[in-house]
Amino acid sequence: MTDYSQELSLALSAVRNAAEICQLVQRRIGSSAMAKSDKSPVTMADFASQAVILEAVGRAFPNDCLVAEEISTELQQEPELLGEVTTLVQRFHPQATSQQICEWIDRGHGAGGSRRYWTLDPIDGTKGFLRKEQYAIALALYDGGELVLGVLGCPNLPADPTRKLINPAITPIEQAQGGLFYAVRGAGAFVTSLDGHHLPRPIHVSASHNLHEYRVCESAEATHSRHDASATIAQSLGVAGEPVRMDSQAKYACVASGRAEIYLRLPTRAGYRECIWDHAAGVMVIEAAGGKVTDTTGKELDFSQGRHLSANIGVVATNGIHHEKIVAAIVAQQQSLAAQQ
Numbered sequence: 001m002t003d004y005s006q007e008l009s010l011a012l013s014a015v016r017n018a019a020e021i022c023q024l025v026q027r028r029i030g031s032s033a034m035a036k037s038d039k040s041p042v043t044m045a046d047f048a049s050q051a052v053i054l055e056a057v058g059r060a061f062p063n064d065c066l067v068a069e070e071i072s073t074e075l076q077q078e079p080e081l082l083g084e085v086t087t088l089v090q091r092f093h094p095q096a097t098s099q100q101i102c103e104w105i106d107r108g109h110g111a112g113g114s115r116r117y118w119t120l121d122p123i124d125g126t127k128g129f130l131r132k133e134q135y136a137i138a139l140a141l142y143d144g145g146e147l148v149l150g151v152l153g154c155p156n157l158p159a160d161p162t163r164k165l166i167n168p169a170i171t172p173i174e175q176a177q178g179g180l181f182y183a184v185r186g187a188g189a190f191v192t193s194l195d196g197h198h199l200p201r202p203i204h205v206s207a208s209h210n211l212h213e214y215r216v217c218e219s220a221e222a223t224h225s226r227h228d229a230s231a232t233i234a235q236s237l238g239v240a241g242e243p244v245r246m247d248s249q250a251k252y253a254c255v256a257s258g259r260a261e262i263y264l265r266l267p268t269r270a271g272y273r274e275c276i277w278d279h280a281a282g283v284m285v286i287e288a289a290g291g292k293v294t295d296t297t298g299k300e301l302d303f304s305q306g307r308h309l310s311a312n313i314g315v316v317a318t319n320g321i322h323h324e325k326i327v328a329a330i331v332a333q334q335q336s337l338a339a340q341q
């Protein structure tokens, strides 16, 4: 069994560096985002984070396939934004040129599939990032037909589950002890603080069996997950509390560290297929923490299909205790909706 220790230490340090850049930008950013051709927002931090991480991973593992969200084509059309990205990346690579940085960003054009690859979302939850709320830097490794390593940098989600969520508008960076959640298959899941001042601590999903007290988390964006459907399902399961709406894969870190028991992601439009970088790191962390992840039909997520989870519909992540019952409630609700049409 490969121990992946070299891959893990590289991933942790690259995500830490990217998190430093993202925290700087989040504190000073207005709403200055560029709209990509798919109309989703992207900021200088998304690009700088991807450049810093893919430079490190590509240098250490030059033969690996890299599958990342961003490409530099549209950035190259925006000289001012490219200049800002270059200044951010030069914090770690003082001699880097804008051209080199675009090359590092574009290393992520890989197709993925069944051979070994890394997948990266340099900022997952860019909308949350722009609202100065939750976001995650998500890096994962797929090898030998399965996810084997996942790292989630969550600058606004404290490593200590008893602490409140960090508000970057009022918490100075040096006091913000955001969490670095990580896992290697077969070696458990851990959290440490992004600032490196705390020793890693094992994390585990909630052991609660009491559905009435279960805490559900879901996307903050009603265009990313059906809020009406999740409310109906929660009610049918007897879940009493209101859902926690949060951007990004920080939701996976919440379930993995016992802050919530269920993460529902119910498709808002037929045919939408999740991107692998939106889930790989979170799935690895939650499974290593004792949780379970399937799609809304109960099928395991298949990360061998390329850049998208083409064989899956939606996502259900839980502490593993009532997973089948939760999926059955989703299937029943989808069937009753279909019958009404």
Ligand SMILES: Nc1ncnc2c1ncn2[C@@H]1O[C@H](COP(=O)(O)O)[C@@H](O)[C@H]1OP(=O)(O)O
Pocket: 038, 040, 041, 124, 125, 126, 128, 218, 219, 220, 221, 223, 224, 225, 246, 247, 248, 249, 267, 268, 269, 272, 278
């Ligand atoms: N219709 C959609 N359904 C599910 N996820 C979506 C949809 N549109 C965008 N996303 C992705 O959801 C992710 C954020 O997850 P969350 O909603 O939990 O914060 C983003 O990466 C975003 O991709 P994009 O970067 O293209 O906007």
Ligand SMILES: [Mg+2]
Pocket: 040, 041, 069, 126
């Ligand atoms: Mg995006």
Ligand SMILES: [Mg+2]
Pocket: 121, 123, 124, 125, 277, 278
């Ligand atoms: Mg994303």
Ligand SMILES: [Mg+2]
Pocket: 046, 069, 121, 122, 123, 124, 125, 126
């Ligand atoms: Mg993103």
